[in-house]
Amino acid sequence: MPxxxxxxxxxxxxxxVRFLSGTGNYTDDINVSGQAYVHxxxxxxxxxxxxxxxxxxxxxxxxxxxxxxGADFEGVGGIPCGWQVTDRHxxxxxxxxxxxxxxxxxxxxxxxxxxxxxxxxxxxxDAAEAIxxxxxxxxxxxxxxxxxxxxxxxxxxxxxxxLCYDWGFVEENKPAVDAAFEAAAHVTxxxxxxxxxxxxxxxxxxxxxxxxxGTGDSTLYTTSQNPHVIRLLMGAFVLGIPEHKLxxxxxxxxxxxxxxIFHYAEEAFCTFAAKALNRxxxxxxxxxxxxISDAHGRDHVTKIELALDAENNFTxxxxxxxxxxxxxxxxxxxxxPTWLHGTLMAGNYKTPLIYVNVKAVFTNTVPVxxxxxxxxxxxxxxxxxVIDKAARELGVDPIALRRQNFITxxxxxxxxxxxxxxxxxxxxxxxxxxxxxxxxxxxRRKESEARGKLRGLGVNCYIEACGIAPSNLVGQLGARAGLxxxxxxxxxxxxxxxxxxxxxxxxxxxxxxxxxxxxEMIGIDESMVEIEHxxxxxxxxGMGTYGSRSLAVGGSAMxxxxxxxxxxxxxxxxxxxxxxxxxxxxxxxxxxxxxxxxSVAWGDVTLAAYVPHNYPLEDIEPGxxxxxxxxxxxxxxxxxxxxxxxxxxxxTGKVTIEAFSAADDFGNVVNPxxxxxxxxxxxxxxxGQALLENAAYDENGQLLSASYMDYAxxxxxxxxFYSVDxxxxxxxxxxxxxxxxxxxxxxxxxxxxxxxAVVDALQSGGHKVDHVDMPVSPSRVWAAMNA
Amino acid sequence: MSQVTMTVNGKQxxxxxxxxxxxxxxxxxxxxxTGTHVGCDTSQCGACVVHVDGVAVKSCTMLAMEADGAxxxxxxxxxxxxxxxxxxxxxxxDHHGLQCGFCTPxxxxxxxxxxxxxxxxxxxxxRHHLEGNICRCTGYHNIVKAIMAASGQDVxxxxxx
Numbered sequence: 044m045p046x047x048x049x050x051x052x053x054x055x056x057x058x059x060v061r062f063l064s065g066t067g068n069y070t071d072d073i074n075v076s077g078q079a080y081v082h083x084x085x086x087x088x089x090x091x092x093x094x095x096x097x098x099x100x101x102x103x104x105x106x107x108x109x110x111x112x113g114a115d116f117e118g119v120g121g122i123p124c125g126w127q128v129t130d131r132h133x134x135x136x137x138x139x140x141x142x143x144x145x146x147x148x149x150x151x152x153x154x155x156x157x158x159x160x161x162x163x164x165x166x167x168x169d170a171a172e173a174i175x176x177x178x179x180x181x182x183x184x185x186x187x188x189x190x191x192x193x194x195x196x197x198x199x200x201x202x203x204x205x206l207c208y209d210w211g212f213v214e215e216n217k218p219a220v221d222a223a224f225e226a227a228a229h230v231t232x233x234x235x236x237x238x239x240x241x242x243x244x245x246x247x248x249x250x251x252x253x254x255x256x257g258t259g260d261s262t263l264y265t266t267s268q269n270p271h272v273i274r275l276l277m278g279a280f281v282l283g284i285p286e287h288k289l290x291x292x293x294x295x296x297x298x299x300x301x302x303x304i305f306h307y308a309e310e311a312f313c314t315f316a317a318k319a320l321n322r323x324x325x326x327x328x329x330x331x332x333x334x335i336s337d338a339h340g341r342d343h344v345t346k347i348e349l350a351l352d353a354e355n356n357f358t359x360x361x362x363x364x365x366x367x368x369x370x371x372x373x374x375x376x377x378x379x380p381t382w383l384h385g386t387l388m389a390g391n392y393k394t395p396l397i398y399v400n401v402k403a404v405f406t407n408t409v410p411v412x413x414x415x416x417x418x419x420x421x422x423x424x425x426x427x428x429v430i431d432k433a434a435r436e437l438g439v440d441p442i443a444l445r446r447q448n449f450i451t452x453x454x455x456x457x458x459x460x461x462x463x464x465x466x467x468x469x470x471x472x473x474x475x476x477x478x479x480x481x482x483x484x485x486x487r488r489k490e491s492e493a494r495g496k497l498r499g500l501g502v503n504c505y506i507e508a509c510g511i512a513p514s515n516l517v518g519q520l521g522a523r524a525g526l527x528x529x530x531x532x533x534x535x536x537x538x539x540x541x542x543x544x545x546x547x548x549x550x551x552x553x554x555x556x557x558x559x560x561x562x563e564m565i566g567i568d569e570s571m572v573e574i575e576h577x578x579x580x581x582x583x584x585g586m587g588t589y590g591s592r593s594l595a596v597g598g599s600a601m602x603x604x605x606x607x608x609x610x611x612x613x614x615x616x617x618x619x620x621x622x623x624x625x626x627x628x629x630x631x632x633x634x635x636x637x638x639x640x641x642s643v644a645w646g647d648v649t650l651a652a653y654v655p656h657n658y659p660l661e662d663i664e665p666g667x668x669x670x671x672x673x674x675x676x677x678x679x680x681x682x683x684x685x686x687x688x689x690x691x692x693x694x695t696g697k698v699t700i701e702a703f704s705a706a707d708d709f710g711n712v713v714n715p716x717x718x719x720x721x722x723x724x725x726x727x728x729x730x731g732q733a734l735l736e737n738a739a740y741d742e743n744g745q746l747l748s749a750s751y752m753d754y755a756x757x758x759x760x761x762x763x764f765y766s767v768d769x770x771x772x773x774x775x776x777x778x779x780x781x782x783x784x785x786x787x788x789x790x791x792x793x794x795x796x797x798x799x800a801v802v803d804a805l806q807s808g809g810h811k812v813d814h815v816d817m818p819v820s821p822s823r824v825w826a827a828m829n830a
Numbered sequence: 831m832s833q834v835t836m837t838v839n840g841k842q843x844x845x846x847x848x849x850x851x852x853x854x855x856x857x858x859x860x861x862x863x864t865g866t867h868v869g870c871d872t873s874q875c876g877a878c879v880v881h882v883d884g885v886a887v888k889s890c891t892m893l894a895m896e897a898d899g900a901x902x903x904x905x906x907x908x909x910x911x912x913x914x915x916x917x918x919x920x921x922x923x924d925h926h927g928l929q930c931g932f933c934t935p936x937x938x939x940x941x942x943x944x945x946x947x948x949x950x951x952x953x954x955x956x957r958h959h960l961e962g963n964i965c966r967c968t969g970y971h972n973i974v975k976a977i978m979a980a981s982g983q984d985v986x987x988x989x990x991x
Contacts, residue, residue, distance in 0.1 A: 055923050059923040059931070062928055062931025063908075063922055063928065063938065064908065064913070064915070064919070065908075066865065066906070069864075072864035165848070165850070244930070244932070244966055245867075245869045245932040245964065245966050246867070246869065246932040296930065298929070298930040300966070330875070331871050550967045552929070720971075723971040723972065724967045724968050727966075727968070727970060750870070751872050758957075759960035759963070759973070760960075760961060762969060762971075764953070789969070
């Protein structure tokens with residue numbers, strides 16, 4: 044029987060009540076007394092030199108308070124990048140300046156030229172139209188390979204070229220990898236593109252800057268996945284505001300998917316302008332603005348080669364990737380194609396030799412950074428596509444080829460610098476075979492064929508590195524931050540707990556799942572535990588929510604803080620019960636003395652901590668509040684096996700998803716309902732990437748798919764019900780909960796399954812098609828079939 | 831600026847609106863009913879769906895002045911006076927039909943419109959009806975399940991919690 048509370052139960056989400064009744068508190072719902080509004084004038088050309096900006100007429104328009112341009116930000120810091128990659132020659136990456144408002148040049152459609160602050164948003168918009176900007180348009184660099192050609196126009200005049208870095212991993216392995224390819228019995232090669240995406244959380248970004256002249260304190264309300272990170276980056280690197288004078292609040296946030304990790308210019312602008320004008324300044328992005336100002340994701344062009352011996356064992360992998368950085372380096376951008384991609388190229392397989400080369404390239408496009416999965420979907424997609432192609436070339440079953448090469452012994456040190464602690468790849472594949480009903484596939488294919496449709500089955504595995512991340516490791520790899528998490532647990536006199544965490548919930552349900560853990564540790568009702576997040580004035584520090592890290596890292600910090608609470612309450616209980624501390628047991632919210640009937644309730648002990656009339660004051664302080672920082676010892680390694688069945692209409696090339704099954708190993712699971720929901724959502728986004736979504740630029744750097752009229756978001760009728768399973772559980776060995784993280788799995792694991800299925804369907808119809816690039820649109824499928 | 835008056839969730843409310851003020855903006859900014867959300871500017875996402883004179887409308891496609899004198903109902907008016915969720919809202923909670931909650935008001939208002947016209951919709955009918963409501967979190971699985979459950983259909987055979 045399923046548990047009804049604690050770890051492993053699926054209580055209804057407590058946050059739902061406010062979201063279902065229209066009483067959530069999203070950033071745009073906040074209005075600060077006396078606030079003004081800002082509208083950004085954005086570049087409509089991809090590359091140009093600003094020769095003059097005349098704001099005179101605009102500044103005289105009704106309601107205008109001030110018009111800011113780049114000149115107002117001279118002497119102010121630029122938007123910092125949080126990660127420095129070292130290239131294969133030992134040199135640091137090229138790192139351009141990233142001004143809050145354009146200085147001299149615009150570098151992508153959407154780059155902010157000026158900001159109009161007015162009494163109303165309409166007045167700000169109207170005045171922006173009256174700003175006269177003279178731009179000398181320059182050739183735009185859009186294609187990555189063209190950007191690296193000799194004589195290419197440079198995005199940044201002060202850099203030596205458009206190459207951010209040329210990274211080799213592991214560089215010392217290259218000769219051995221090349222030799223393995225020379226000796227291979229078979230080599231499969233595949234060239235593919237991981238399509239550029241826009242994350243598109245349904246809530247557009249919002250920033251409200253506020254300043255209190257009386258105290259000198261600044262406050263920023265923002266749609267962020269990590270308010271403490273914004274406080275650090277903006278305070279220390281852009282505006283020079285120390286942490287104790289800057290509060291960052293990220294209240295209810297309507298989805299993030301990575302794109303709300305980063306520190307954006309609009310946040311710095313609103314905070315800066317609020318101080319300059321002594322007025323709160325609010326910015327609410329429109330969706331059209333979001334398409335040209337939110338960091339995009341993916342956009343890798345890759346050639347992958349897989350070497351096999353005569354027994355079909357994988358002997359080596361070699362990859363060559365061009366990764367688009369866009370015009371500037373967003374917060375985590377350099378780490379995505381390197382440490383979140385190259386380190387995952389072993390996948391679930393014991394390939395002994397791997398070499399990954401990545402050239403990161405500046406182009407006149409929106410900056411590109413982490414989007415759900417971030418580097419790991421790119422690694423998984425190329426690996427699982429090339430394995431499928433190899434199986435077809437060799438005439439072997441693609442599942443059998445995978446199983447033959449699975450890693451089966453743990454811990455396993457890969458040739459790409461990470462050590463998997465646990466996993467059971469046969470276990471997840473076995474679970475998949477059950478839920479996906481492989482044995483009935485041929486009958487379903489015949490039924491489709493009878494209706495004139497081609498049916499395909501695609502399978503793939505994935506591994507990801509989550510629980511980001513051990514600070515000492517990422518520090519060596521170029522991170523400019525530690526990636527621990529903190530938690531403060533405050534126990535009130537009457538026994539209720541408030542847990543203040545640096546993790547942020549923007550759909551993940553932390554307010555429900557985190558209390559399940561804490562309540563179980565103490566043996567009290569979950570309703571006695573409240574989670575506070577999203578405010579730098581509450582939790583002491585935090586690195587936020589991304590990289591499937593909240594429970595693995597943030598949850599572990601909460602466990603550690605709660606352990607300190609329990610240790611202190613045991614001391615108090617021992618005093619009250621006149622027993623030795625070592626004899627005190629805590630169970631079901633009651634402290635008892637082992638082997639006796641003496642006991643005292645949780646609430647009596649917490650009350651004693653605040654009313655210390657009978658209290659060991661000589662040994663411990665009154666009060667009951669503890670803080671812990673948790674820095675993980677390793678990444679966590681969730682894994683799984685996914686299957687997709689598609690039907691292709693040979694008349695039109697249209698692909699429909701007939702079934703999708705996902706078998707995951709997330710280690711221990713705290714709330715199965717929420718975990719399944721995370722997987723559903725990830726699969727929905729992965730199907731979106733595989734079938735529908737594409738951020739397409741023309742050769743002039745104009746974004747062609749810049750609204751929901753052109754960028755095809757998955758809708759309810761594009762997807763089926765999913766079949767998901769997380770029964771295969773190998774607990775993480777190095778965090779106290781044994782959890783691995785589940786937020787990104789669906790988006791990582793699903794695109795290759797879809798494309799493998801489409802190729803399988805086409806092959807079944809006699810079409811010699813090895814690959815179709817994502818999104819697998821009707822026109823691309825039709826063209827492939829009729830090539 | 832003109833004064834616009836409408837009945838919202840059974841209460842008469844008034845405020846000033848420009849000719850270009852959208853109903854969504856009027857509800858959020860003038861009347862302070864921030865449960866109605868704005869997720870796009872091309873009338874695609876459906877986060878702003880409300881009912882105007884009993885018909886589901888994307889409130890970003892309607893001017894506030896066009897709703898002068900109308901009977902408007904929004905997400906804030908769906909639960910009972912004591913806060914008890916209605917059957918559709920409750921089904922969304924029971925079946926985890928929401929994550930970040932941003933598209934949810936539009937989903938609820940749109941689904942209510944479907945169930946009024948079609949009290950026992952099939953899965954395909956639910957999915958078709960939601961064409962104008964985008965959710966980025968749930969992959970739609972639990973939204974479709976919740977709406978079917980709210981219509982009294984047995985959803986226990988649909989995979990996963």
